[in-house]
Amino acid sequence: DGGITQSPKYLFRKEGQNVTLSCEQNLNHDxxxxxxxxxxQGLRLIYYSxxxxxxxxxxxxxxxxxSREKKESFPLTVTSAQKNPTAFYLCASSNVLQNTEAFFxxxxxxxxx
Amino acid sequence: AQSVSQHNHHVIxxxxxxxxxxxxxxxxxxxxxxxxxxxxxxxxxxxxxxxxGDPLVKxxxxxxxxxxxxxxSFNLRKPSVQWSDTAEYFCAVNAGTGGGNKLTFGTGTxxxxxx
Numbered sequence: 001d002g003g004i005t006q007s008p009k010y011l012f013r014k015e016g017q018n019v020t021l022s023c024e025q026n027l028n029h030d031x032x033x034x035x036x037x038x039x040x041q042g043l044r045l046i047y048y049s050x051x052x053x054x055x056x057x058x059x060x061x062x063x064x065x066x067s068r069e070k071k072e073s074f075p076l077t078v079t080s081a082q083k084n085p086t087a088f089y090l091c092a093s094s095n096v097l098q099n100t101e102a103f104f105x106x107x108x109x110x111x112x113x
Numbered sequence: 114a115q116s117v118s119q120h121n122h123h124v125i126x127x128x129x130x131x132x133x134x135x136x137x138x139x140x141x142x143x144x145x146x147x148x149x150x151x152x153x154x155x156x157x158x159x160x161x162x163x164x165x166g167d168p169l170v171k172x173x174x175x176x177x178x179x180x181x182x183x184x185x186s187f188n189l190r191k192p193s194v195q196w197s198d199t200a201e202y203f204c205a206v207n208a209g210t211g212g213g214n215k216l217t218f219g220t221g222t223x224x225x226x227x228x
Contacts, residue, residue, distance in 0.1 A: 042219055043203065043221075045217060048215060059217075090157070096214055101159045102205075104157040
């Protein structure tokens, strides 16, 4: 089946540790996005990428890093510099050339203790 | 920078009442507009989208939205809500290739429909 896969669904880490969230898509989409969802704040854009080997900061990029070495993959690293990392993280992708809507993964809930 | 405002954060309606959720965006160029819904415990789903053409777009489950360019608005409507419409609704704007394909969401509106 085509879609976006985020893993793991739940992730626990100790404070001060970096952690990488996985996002893979087999939709052949060019654009990929990472959002953070917190109650009452909607979805806030962390990073996005239009093409391989290129990405841009979103509205809340501090404390996060990404890479886009392959079209299918857009991993997000939550670094120890992120002051409040506990959140629900959503990955999405869209077809830029065909101007489609974004399709979302099921999300990863990260808890830092 | 583009931004999206949803003015209603929490809405409570009785079944069969009409619904209108406000969405305003700020961006001077051509935009693509979306409404997404997140039912409890489920992932985000597309309700409807506007790219061009007829500014009144119809989506799934009886929802519709009207793009009013002069008001930078894309309000969501439904004539008669059902209990199953209880969910969180998000408006989103994408400035397209010219705007770097940045997809920005509003803060969401939590809708509760009471029997």
